[in-house]
Amino acid sequence: MQIGFIGLGNMGAPMAANLAAAGHAVTGFDPVAPPPEGVAMAADAAAAVTGAEVVITMLPDGAILRAAAAALIPAMSPGAVLLDCSTVDVDSARAVAAKAEAAGLSALDAPVSGGITGAAAGTLTFMVGGPDPAFARVAPLLAVMGSKAVHCGGAGAGQSAKICNNMILGVTMIATCEAFALADKLGLDRQKMFDVVSTSSGYSWSMNAYCPAPGIGPQSPADNGYRPGFAAELMLKDLRLSQQAAEGADADTPMGALAARLYETFVETEDGRGRDFSAMLPRFERRGRG
Ligand code: NAD
Numbered sequence: 001m002q003i004g005f006i007g008l009g010n011m012g013a014p015m016a017a018n019l020a021a022a023g024h025a026v027t028g029f030d031p032v033a034p035p036p037e038g039v040a041m042a043a044d045a046a047a048a049v050t051g052a053e054v055v056i057t058m059l060p061d062g063a064i065l066r067a068a069a070a071a072l073i074p075a076m077s078p079g080a081v082l083l084d085c086s087t088v089d090v091d092s093a094r095a096v097a098a099k100a101e102a103a104g105l106s107a108l109d110a111p112v113s114g115g116i117t118g119a120a121a122g123t124l125t126f127m128v129g130g131p132d133p134a135f136a137r138v139a140p141l142l143a144v145m146g147s148k149a150v151h152c153g154g155a156g157a158g159q160s161a162k163i164c165n166n167m168i169l170g171v172t173m174i175a176t177c178e179a180f181a182l183a184d185k186l187g188l189d190r191q192k193m194f195d196v197v198s199t200s201s202g203y204s205w206s207m208n209a210y211c212p213a214p215g216i217g218p219q220s221p222a223d224n225g226y227r228p229g230f231a232a233e234l235m236l237k238d239l240r241l242s243q244q245a246a247e248g249a250d251a252d253t254p255m256g257a258l259a260a261r262l263y264e265t266f267v268e269t270e271d272g273r274g275r276d277f278s279a280m281l282p283r284f285e286r287r288g289r290g
Contacts, residue, residue: 001025001141004042004049004076005056006068007086008033011112012058014120015085015145022144027052046075053077054138057084061237062092064261069096073103076162081134082107083141087238090156090163090245097130097155106134109155111162112146113228123147127165129157165239165244172234172257172279181284190216191207212278221276229262229276 005016008030020026020038028039029048035041043047049055059065082100093109100107108130118124124146137152142149152161183193195218198208211217221229239260246253266272
């Protein structure tokens with residue numbers, strides 16, 4: 001397939017390289033990033049998408065996506081699919097989809113989980129919102145970049161699924177970390193704590209697959225000095241998006257709101273920036289109730 005790829009940063013570069021390695025013709029644009037392997041670079045975004053059957057965007061946020069989409073959409077071929085894989089607010093995803101559809105294109109919001117490792121390995125999970133025929137057309141590309149794609153519903157459904165999932169993740173990671181710190185203070189061995197919780201009703205992905213305690217459970221960023229992994233500031237971004245969506249939808253999300261505040265403090269006034277989001281455990285370890 002002829003693919004235009006806009007945004008070749010930490011995530012976009014390996015995704016574009018995997019598509020090129022699978023035999024697709026990929027033309028990319030990014031104002032700063034170097035060309036990924038096998039990807040031809042264009043001078044600007046419009047040149048990158050001209051003649052493309054599918055245009056993929058992997059950009060930092062909703063405002064940048066809206067601005068990029070305004071430049072891309074007029075240059076795209078009729079009937080082409082705009083596949084946005086960025087994590088953005090639900091309103092921006094819906095606004096971009098409406099603009100694309102008004103221009104005779106189809107649009108999908110398809111945020112990912114799996115991080116930089118998953119992007120490089122081609123094992124991302126895609127959560128997709130948008131029309132069925134567009135989903136069917138990009139399915140072979142999603143199969144190259146990822147190992148799972150769930151079609152969640154109409155425009156915005158992918159972003160909705162992503163922020164709900166990550167709101168649960170932020171809350172359970174905090175709960176797991178504060179429970180470990182409490183267990184420490186009660187004199188409970190961390191391995192015993194893991195053995196019990198990971199097979200009892202307190203289990204979760206945070207405990208079982210990504211244990212925040214070094215040397216316990218499976219390999220995780222905790223075993224690598226809390227180098228990300230999934231950086232605390234990216235968790236903060238997703239928690240803020242969840243709260244923005246909750247405000248817009250009048251949903252009561254007290255735990256999500258508290259998780260957003262805790263990650264904000266961790267990233268903005270403590271030492272969380274640049275560390276994995278599971279570094280909440282050493283944060284709680286050092287603290288008392290006061
Ligand atoms: P990044 O900052 O490494 O890459 C973003 C790229 O977009 C940069 O290279 C930047 O130069 C480029 N860019 C900015 N404006 C542009 C424009 N107008 N036209 C073309 N390119 C432009 O970020 P990333 O880590 O690759 O994340 C991308 C998206 O994926 C974000 O929405 C993020 O939330 C999401 N995400 C990231 C991870 C992760 O672990 N890094 C995991 C899941 C989802």
